[in-house]
Amino acid sequence: MKHPIYLFFILFLAFLTLGSCNSQKETTTTVANPEDSLPGRKVMIMYPDSTPNIVHFYKVDSSGNLTNELLREIRYYKNKKKYTDCSFVTVKEDSAYHAVKDGPAFAYHKNGKIQTEAFYVKGKEQGEYKVYREDGTPLYEGHYNMGERDGEWKFYFKHGQVAKWGFYKNGICSGKWIDYEIDGEIIRTIDANDTTIVCNDCPKCINLLKRKK
Template sequence: MWIIIDILIAILLFYLINKWLKIITITPYKKLYQVEVRENNLVYRIGAKKAYTGYVVQYYKNGKIMVQEKFEKGLKNEQQLYFYEDGKIQRIETYKKGQLHGEYKIYYPTGNLELERLYYYGSPNGKLIKYHKNGAIKLRASFVNGLLYGTVGSYNENRELIMKVEFRNGEPLSEISDNIEEFYLEINEERKKN
């Protein structure tokens, strides 16, 4: 009985506090705290002088987790999880000292993978694979120090190659097909999202 009351109080507090753009955190001890982002872009518990270390959890009105983030000395650190309202995973981001570092994945509401890429201290580095809703690869590319490098391929939903371009240091080397405009738009959209 008391657990249900505690949960209802937590949800009510979350709703009221979010109206004023504050975030509630839940520690391992299930105490509720408010945190804020200050001018230095670090996260602090309200009233605290030291930057926050711990988890921040936000909930949807239906009680399901919206976001679960981990902070160390006020900076995002390790794996951050974002969920759709139905509880399915929406996005996984990995951070190190406040910068994207490691695995980054986005999922369609169906649960299928939409995008996977790697980061190295905030810069795209390694593979980027974007998928169609049916699971077929839509785009495959590689980055080195934030620049396109190697073969970049674009595919239709039937897994047929539409375009293939070679890149070195972000510059195309091979002949470019008629679809290059659309291709560049897609690559730039991905960069803007991230």
């Protein structure tokens, strides 16, 4: 008669253990956004459903109070995913203080993939700059020097092949530029000078396009 009771006791313990494991599993899968608990966080604008639209992070003083020095700004889509995430610094201009981008800056597609990777120094793009399509493939990439395109730039077809390659100097397309077919064959090579329209979006090319109209 002892064996049925003993077997029932073992099954009861197994049931409790399984229930405990399931409970623990459910708890660990619910993870809060760690940025919600960062010091200096302040929701500036909310959507109608009370989810954040624009969130600022301010410097905190020794007493734990928020100062007026903005350090970071995150903007969200309505689906609660990030739209932009930028670092800031407070600078003084004309006797007034205001925040400008300074440090890493990211923009995101609605699917969560990165759209833009950039770096700013006191409000101006500096260094490597990359833009991606929604599927994560590169759209174009290059370099900035104090807010102006400078150095080598590449523009890509949808599947990653280089479509256009060239250089900028002080924000103006300059030197040799090459257009490619999707199979890598060169379509044309052109010298970007004061009279040629090459990149279509630098100030020189825009002015030349306006004159054509």
